[in-house]
Amino acid sequence: MSGWxxxxxxxxVDLSAAEIGTVLDTAKSLxxxxxxxxxxxxxxxxxTIANLFFEPSTRTRISFELAEKRLSADILxxxxxxxxxxxxxxxKDTIRNIxxxxxxxxxxxxxxTGAPHRLAEALNVSVVNAGDGINEHPTQALLDMFTxxxxxxxxxxxxxxxxxxxxxSRVARSNIWGLTxxxxxxxxxxxxxxxxxxxxxxxxxVTTNLREAVKDADVINLLRIQKERQDQSFFPSIREYxxxxxxxxxxxxxxxxxxxxxxxxPVNRGIELSSEVADGPYSVIxxxxxxxxxxxxxxxxxxxxxxxxxxxxx
Amino acid sequence: MDVIIQNAxxxxxxxxxNAVLDLYIKRGKIAELKKDIQAKxxxxxxxxxxxxxxxxxxLHVHFREPGYEQKETITTGxxxxxxxxxxxxxxxxxxxxxxDHHSVVDNIIRKAREVPFHxxxxxxxxxxxxxxxLSEMVDLKRAGIWxxxxxxxxxxxxxxxxxxxDYASMxxxxxxxxxxxHRLSADGVMTEGLVSTKLGxxxxxxxxxxxxxxxxxxxxxxxxxxxxxxxxxxxxxLDFVRRAKSxxxxxxxxxxxxxxxxxxxxxxxYDTNFKMxxxxxxxxxxxxxxxxxxxxxxxxxxxxxAPHTQEEKMLEIDHAxxxxxxxxxxxxxxxxxxxxxxxxxxxxxxxxxxxxPAEILKLPAQFGQIRVGDKANVTLVAPDxxxxxxxxxxxxxxxxxxxxxxxxxxKVMATVxxxxxxxxxxxx
Numbered sequence: 001m002s003g004w005x006x007x008x009x010x011x012x013v014d015l016s017a018a019e020i021g022t023v024l025d026t027a028k029s030l031x032x033x034x035x036x037x038x039x040x041x042x043x044x045x046x047x048t049i050a051n052l053f054f055e056p057s058t059r060t061r062i063s064f065e066l067a068e069k070r071l072s073a074d075i076l077x078x079x080x081x082x083x084x085x086x087x088x089x090x091x092k093d094t095i096r097n098i099x100x101x102x103x104x105x106x107x108x109x110x111x112x113t114g115a116p117h118r119l120a121e122a123l124n125v126s127v128v129n130a131g132d133g134i135n136e137h138p139t140q141a142l143l144d145m146f147t148x149x150x151x152x153x154x155x156x157x158x159x160x161x162x163x164x165x166x167x168x169s170r171v172a173r174s175n176i177w178g179l180t181x182x183x184x185x186x187x188x189x190x191x192x193x194x195x196x197x198x199x200x201x202x203x204x205x206v207t208t209n210l211r212e213a214v215k216d217a218d219v220i221n222l223l224r225i226q227k228e229r230q231d232q233s234f235f236p237s238i239r240e241y242x243x244x245x246x247x248x249x250x251x252x253x254x255x256x257x258x259x260x261x262x263x264x265x266p267v268n269r270g271i272e273l274s275s276e277v278a279d280g281p282y283s284v285i286x287x288x289x290x291x292x293x294x295x296x297x298x299x300x301x302x303x304x305x306x307x308x309x310x311x312x313x314x
Numbered sequence: 315m316d317v318i319i320q321n322a323x324x325x326x327x328x329x330x331x332n333a334v335l336d337l338y339i340k341r342g343k344i345a346e347l348k349k350d351i352q353a354k355x356x357x358x359x360x361x362x363x364x365x366x367x368x369x370x371x372x373l374h375v376h377f378r379e380p381g382y383e384q385k386e387t388i389t390t391g392x393x394x395x396x397x398x399x400x401x402x403x404x405x406x407x408x409x410x411x412x413x414d415h416h417s418v419v420d421n422i423i424r425k426a427r428e429v430p431f432h433x434x435x436x437x438x439x440x441x442x443x444x445x446x447x448l449s450e451m452v453d454l455k456r457a458g459i460w461x462x463x464x465x466x467x468x469x470x471x472x473x474x475x476x477x478x479x480d481y482a483s484m485x486x487x488x489x490x491x492x493x494x495x496h497r498l499s500a501d502g503v504m505t506e507g508l509v510s511t512k513l514g515x516x517x518x519x520x521x522x523x524x525x526x527x528x529x530x531x532x533x534x535x536x537x538x539x540x541x542x543x544x545x546x547x548x549x550x551x552l553d554f555v556r557r558a559k560s561x562x563x564x565x566x567x568x569x570x571x572x573x574x575x576x577x578x579x580x581x582x583x584y585d586t587n588f589k590m591x592x593x594x595x596x597x598x599x600x601x602x603x604x605x606x607x608x609x610x611x612x613x614x615x616x617x618x619x620a621p622h623t624q625e626e627k628m629l630e631i632d633h634a635x636x637x638x639x640x641x642x643x644x645x646x647x648x649x650x651x652x653x654x655x656x657x658x659x660x661x662x663x664x665x666x667x668x669x670x671p672a673e674i675l676k677l678p679a680q681f682g683q684i685r686v687g688d689k690a691n692v693t694l695v696a697p698d699x700x701x702x703x704x705x706x707x708x709x710x711x712x713x714x715x716x717x718x719x720x721x722x723x724x725k726v727m728a729t730v731x732x733x734x735x736x737x738x739x740x741x742x
């Protein structure tokens with residue numbers, strides 16, 4: 001049906017526009033499941049999925065876990081603190097052990113770029129990247145694109161602005177690959193210290209001037225600013241960061257009346273985003289959370305190679 | 315050991331020899347070098363179609379002993395080097411304990427002699443490579459060091475470096491600098507540029523090397539010391555070297571095979587065998603290295619042979635140690651990338667891999683040339699022999715090569731080191 005052939009989802013960089021479209025369409029068809037009184041389909045019944053979170057995560061982990069449950073998969077949760085990695089066991093050995101337990105799929109979050117890629121190469125089972133280092137967070141980009149498409153009816157031709165720490169953002173990087181493939185134009189805005197070198201060569205526009213950048217944006221996607229970047233001299237203070245790069249109702253006066261405000265969470269209220277905007281009418285932050293579930297169900301379903309979503313209803 | 319190597323094309327750039335000759339090695343020494351040598355009861359090696367060149371000299375290796383024998387030992391490192399046609403090497407002092415005491419020097423040289431192999435150790439610049447107090451260079455020199463370096467720990471304290479250069483120049487010791495401002499490199503695992511942006515890896519800019527090279531050159535100017543820039547990798551650093559040379563400073567530099575053969579694109583699979591320091595640079599920098607070899611601003615090819623265990627290299631790219639093997643592939647890579655691509659002549663390759671390293675170190679006459687009366691240190695090579703790099707065949711204890719699976723053209727067939735013949739391939 002879908003023509004999906006990939007074993008793994010490690011990066012949006014690898015996907016074609018058609019493949020991204022397939023994930024988004026599949027997610028659309030799965031969305032309804034979560035509105036039923038019995039929110040469960042038997043699609044992945046009898047399959048085991050290991051969630052390996054070597055880096056703290058609440059939202060992404062919970063979203064994956066719930067998606068797996070709604071597809072009736074069996075789940076193995078391993079987090080950085082409970083796994084053997086703290087004891088110096090090699091990541092590869094951890095995974096090989098899990099593979100020996102006949103797990104069918106591995107969802108991995110890791111603080112090192114490339115960890116999911118190396119695993120996907122080493123393992124026969126499907127690997128889903130739930131965020132690697134400062135590189136990619138594919139399901140986040142997919143749910144962001146899904147949300148934009150849901151609200152705006154399209155991606156092509158839209159102007160999507162990212163504000164904040166682009167340098168260390170896997171959300172931004174995955175979105176850049178995805179949105180440019182889908183025909184949207186991407187604008188990146190942040191202090192120069194937090195903009196990756198030569199990123200404009202990926203076909204995006206770069207600016208340090210937020211006031212100008214918000215003017216014609218259809219979507220503003222905020223990135224979480226981490227306080228420890230101040231210690232590394234990326235910016236002088238959180239206070240100054242907020243003065244220059246906070247999205248608040250004042251600056252939104254310059255924006256389009258139908259602009260969407262997005263944030264991958266968790267929000268630093270009062271720093272990158274003011275509370276009134278986070279909770280205001282432009283904000284689709286909670287829709288992102290809801291849609292994340294459908295996207296992750298779609299990804300797991302497509303990678304599983306299951307023939308259909310509900311061969312028999314439970 | 316006695317042997318006659320017959321019909322080899324002897325190429326010795328220093329003595330301007332380029333002719334098919336026989337070489338008679340008698341009790342380890344070069345007894346004769348001429349056409350049609352006849353001698354009774356001496357084994358003969360027919361080296362028809364092969365080239366006999368001065369033994370290769372590698373200015374930069376890590377043989378890991380003492381302290382990291384799980385990666386390499388002096389014996390395995392020396393065997394790997396011999397297999398690569400190398401008869402002498404400068405070992406870097408980042409061992410445990412570091413090479414900052416005469417007893418460590420003694421140990422290294424003694425173990426090399428047992429092979430036999432020639433190690434010209436680099437001692438440390440500072441005690442414990444800690445960048446605080448100068449090491450005892452007089453005593454170290456007496457024990458047998460030929461250079462000083464703090465290796466990967468660049469001497470950040472400019473005053474200490476000034477004193478080190480003054481003190482070393484008093485002893486005519488070569489000062490080797492791994493020029494890198496570590497504050498600027500921060501937590502980078504590859505070079506900063508478009509590729510690092512695409513791959514989402516933390517990166518270090520060329521400037522971290524450039525600024526360090528510039529400072530060290532200015533201190534060499536101030537002190538008159540002999541400064542050797544290890545594994546140069548950026549266009550900017552090379553321009554500083556060019557300028558220094560044109561001004562008559564005693565500044566030399568080396569480049570590794572991986573820095574003239576590969577660029578940062580090699581990291582696309584996040585393979586830790588492409589993680590080294592300095593990192594693989596941009597294609598533009600790679601081309602600058604080739605240009606520097608061609609115009610002579612780069613004096614030598616040195617490998618920075620840096621063995622690491624597979625367990626270490628199995629780690630995530632952020633955590634895996636920097637470094638790749640070199641000695642067993644350097645001749646093949648140099649021939650493939652420089653000779654067969656017509657960047658350098660065969661004589662120029664020998665110049666960069668033997669003649670010039672001997673000059674930079676001020677080695678005795680038996681190195682960097684083929685001369686009757688000297689101990690035999692020569693390498694027999696097949697310039698057109700094609701082979702595929704197979705880690706299973708490495709003599710090194712480690713397997714972390716960035717040329718695994720690559721087809722190379724140009725192979726070392728046999729090596730004579732300190733008069734002992736090592737034959738690696740069948741020679742008809």
